[in-house]
Structure formats: C-alpha cells, structure tokens
Amino acid sequence: MSRLAATFAELAQKNRKALIPFVTAGDPNPQFTVPLMHAMVSAGVDIIELGVPFSDPMADGPVIQRASERALAHHQSLRTTLAIATEFRKTNGHTPIVIMGYLNPVEVMGYEKFADAVHAAGIDGVLTVDLPPEEAQECTELLKTRDVAPIFLLAPNSSAARIAKMDSIGAGYLYYVSLKGVTGAGHLNAAEVETKLAEIRANTKLPIAVGFGVKDAQTAKTIANLGDGVVIGSALISEIEANLHSPAQAKEAIIELLTAMRQAMDN
Amino acid sequence: MTEKYNMPDARGHFGVYGGIFVAETLMPAIEELNTAYQHYMQDADFIAELDKDLQHYVGRPSPLYYAERWSQALGGAQIYLKREDLNHTGSHKINNTVGQALLAKRMGKTRIIAETGAGQHGVATATVAARLGLECVIYMGAVDVARQSLNVYRMKLLGAKVVAVESGSKTLKDALNEALRDWVTNIDNTFYIIGTVAGPHPYPAMVRDFQAILGREARAQCLAQTGKLPSALVACVGGGSNAMGLFYPFIDDAHVKLIGVEAAGDGVETGRHSAPLCAGRPGVLHGNRTYLMSDDDGEIIETHSISAGLDYPGVGPEHAWLKDSGRASYVNITDDEALGGFYALTRMEGIIPALESSHAMAYTLKLAPTMKKDDILIVNLSGRGDKDMQTMAKREGIEL
16 A cells, blocks of 8 residues: 555544645755654654745745745755655655645656656655646656556636546545635635535545645644645745744744644644 | 648647646636637637727738838848738737737626736737726736836836736746736636737637737738748747747748747857747746746746847747747847847838847848848738837937
8 A cells, every 4th residue: 555545544544634734845945854854744744745846836826936936046956856755765664755846847857757756766646736637647657657646636616527537547635725826825715615525525535635725723623624634835834934044943833833733633 | 731730739739739737726717718719719790899909909901011122232032021010009919919808808807917028918918908998917027127117107007007026037937927826816807818829728829810810911911912922931939929920821831931030149059048949948837838948957947138028938839849840940049130130120121120020130131131032031020119219228328
C-alpha cells in the first residue's frame, strides 16, 4: 500500500482527519525547510505539501507569490525541491510528501525524467496546478506506474462530470479548493462546502482534502468535520513573512498554529 | 499543403502546442467562453453587428498602401503596407477588442478586465468598454505604467481603472498573471479580453479569427490592385496577433512566404531579448504550450525589447506550430535595427510607425532588396508611433 493510502486508512481507523500543511520549498531560505518538515511531523501533521517555487504562480495569491519570490532569490527550483524531499526521507520513511507546483518546470525537465526523479526522491503525490485532466494523460500514466499519485484540484464550480473525470485519472486524494479565487483569499462558507462535498463524494471514493480559506484552529475544526483532510498554506507562510528577521521564530509560530489545529481537529 | 488548413483541433491544439493549461477554478469559465465563442461565430446577427462596428467604429477596411518611393529606394520587391495604424485607437488591437466586447455583452457579462504591455490593448479595451458602458479594469506592470504614461492617461480618461502590478518583473507577463487571478476571483460577472493569440483555448483561435479581417482584406486588396498574390508577408511578433491576423487567410496559399519578426532586443546572443521562437524552448505558460523564454529549471526569464508591446516571454501557440511545420519562418531584429526601420518609413513615406511595427519595417529593409521587382511584399503596419514619441525623444536626448 502506498504511503498516502496507508495514511488515510490509518486515520479512518482512528476516526481522525488529515492535517496537511503547505509550505514553499526553500522559503525563506534553503536550510529552513527540512528541519521545519520534521518539526511539523512532531506537531502531528499527517501529510506535507511542498510548494515548488515558480516565477509565475498564476493561481496563487500575494502571500504564496512572495514565498515563491523569496525562494527563487535563493535559486530554489524543482530540482532543489526534490533534494529537500530526499533529505527529509533519510530520517522519515512514513510521512507522505506531495509536491505542488506549475507545469513549466516539469515540461523543461521532461515528463519521464520528472517521474523518475520524483519517485527516487520518495515523493508520494504530485499536484500540478495548471495541468487539468484533459492534458494530463501522459504525465499521470508515468507517475502511476511509479506509484506516485497524480492529485487533482476540484473547485466550487466543478461539474459532476468533471469530478468523475478527476476520480478516474487521479489518485491519493482530491484537493477541493473551497473558494473561488486565488490562495489566501477571503473566508470560507461551511454550509457551501458541505453541500459541494456531498456532490463530490457521490462521484468519487477518493479521500477529499479541503483547502483555501483555512486560517486558524476554528476553521480547521469546521473543515475537519466535513472533509477527510485539511490543507493550510497561506496562514503558515504568513508566519514566515512576519518573522523574516528570525526564521527560528517563524518555525515556532508555525508549530504553535499547527499544534492548536491538531488539538481542535481531534476534540 | 493538399488539405485545407483547419487548426486547431476541438481542444485547441496546434500539433503539440496550444491546449488548455489552467487551474481547475478557471475551467468552467473557459468552457462557458468556448461555448459562446463557437455559437456566436456562427450567428448571423452577431457577425452583422461585428461587421457594422468594424466598418463604422474602427474604420475598416484599412488601406493597402503601395509604398512606391520606399520600394524604388530599396530596389527590389514592390512594398505594400497594410495600414492598421489608421484604425480607431491607432493599431490592430481594436479589431479583437470590439469582437470580444460584443461577445461579453451577448454573454451578459458586466465587467471587463484585460492585461496590457505597451498600453495599446489596454486603450483598445477601455475604448470598447466605454462605448458599451461596461466596468473596466486594466492590469499593467508597474514598469510599463512608468514608461507608457500617455496610454495610462488615455485609459483613465476612458473610465478604466488601471492597476499597476508590482509582482515579479512588473511587466506584461505579470499583468497577465494578475488578470488571471482577477478572473478566477470574479468569474461570474467578468469577461477577460486577452489581447493576443495566446492563453488557453479558445483565446488563440478566437483572437486570430477576430484579427483575420485584416488578412482577408489584404488578400482581396492585393488581388484587386496588382492582379496577383504577394510573394511574402512580413509582420512583427510579440504574442503574435497582428501577424496571425495577416498570415491566417494566406496559409493555404503555399507559395506565399510567411515571415514573423521577433524582437532581438540587445541581440539574441546577449540573452537580453524577446525572441522565444528564435531562441527559446517549448514549455507551458499562461494556459498554453508554446515556445517560451525559460531557464534550465523552467523558470520564466525576464525579457527585453525597446517596444513594450513585444516584451513578452511567450508567443501564440499557432506560431509555434507554423514554425515547427515549416509553413512560416521567424527572424529577429534588434532594438537598433528597429530604430532604422522607424526612421526609414518616417522619412521615406511620411508615416511614423509604432516601435513594434518598426521591427517589421527593419526586416523589410533587409528583405525587399533581395527580391525581384515584380515580387509583391505585404508588410503589416500594425500600429502608429504616436505612443512612442516620449521613448524616441528620450533616446534622442530631447525633452518634450
């Protein structure tokens, strides 16, 4: 069984939901990310999403854009993100890692080389924001044969037909973005999420992680009652941005926030 | 070519190029747009309204002007200029914004957004939005806002809100990113008017179809004036909408050479340029697969050109296809060479071209003398140079 499937199976058994932090690899500096990943695991996260820095992050709001810019200033890239995963895997063999980024770095590396590299780095899932299922056939096949899950986004306006399409081509989990708009925007509406999740569940058996708009322990708890996992990104990166003078303090603040979320979700 | 050209396929592919590469949040909007576009391009009432606007509001047809003196001076091909500079707002951009704005109106959208580099597309968009009474927001890189202040003022006069984009390189590509972010956030009431033959399907095909009016006119005018088809077409290529509009009606005329002119900036060998077809590699950006300026890690490289309208790291996917298939060829012209084209046309024919179009003029200086005297060469004069007076004066050390 893959690490992702094993994680969701174990969580289901314990009647718990997955806490899934998102951080941009190499933000605010290349040395920060691996120790942070280990600390987040100690704080009780279940899956880690690593953002691959990209020069033109079209689907991201200002917070994650700036994280990308900080990482790019240190020449972080797809290759160094894979190196971070490799380093993390040396001492952690069980926590799934999902990388999330844009297609162009993958295109330039080449799909086959990318699939090999991702597999070799011990990465469990790949979410490529601007690669919808219609264009994803070749890449997803290469990933699946290496037991790496292609993970797809679902939006509030995704039709039942599209949900079924994601179900057939995707693996690992589906990532429901609960707001229209970019990352880090607005407030989520729990009732709307609940209605949409019912429609999604009618079309897929894959676990559903919910993100966009999760800011604190309270929203994490609300979402945990609805989905199978809670993704938190911009709120964590805001802590990095607020503590650029002291990455150690940033790490402390992130761990504090995740610990509070874990507690809220489990009670 | 034995079969009639019929690109793209139903999902917007030109060979391996084009397609729809966007986040899921945008997909329903793209599908809605594609359905409307397919429907209205077959709708006689819509086409009649568009034709009427193109004639009475834009001022079409634009002349195909025989540049007799310039032709004689160069001693080769007979040069004909397609006068898109004479359109309302001063460039070919309005052909497309009129079309997309009418589509927006038919779709019941009340808010228009657009990205702009030099400001020509922004002005053309603000213009049609004003005429239709639609709210209008234009995204423009902060660097471009500073170097194209005249057009910023024009857009504001027309009632548009101009947002200076401070992220990334603060130029056209970042304005496009920001416009996409706006669109995904305000999908229900907003129509995104993309200004070039790039972006996710249906934009490359749709913008080409709206711009093809200029190529159809040029073809008919050339036949009427000279009794034959041209030997070659020359047009500048940034995103490539004026070139695509000119080339498209000639693609099946296999003996007509199609030549696109990219911006070489300081020279392709310096790396400071905007010539992805000549010196880039295939990749995916802004919703389509095409030639891009990107580094070995797939990050997009900052571009350079004297003309803000060509200062973009990508190019329309149909150009990528025409290049690979060999149907069109792509050359490049440096900033300095473009200035040569600018002065040549100004002094020889009394027409001041836009700096973008000056790249096509500069290539004409090289190409025309190598052609026979009975060859016809059509050059797209895609826009007028009024907007570039400040840039030119500054280069000449003159304070206006």
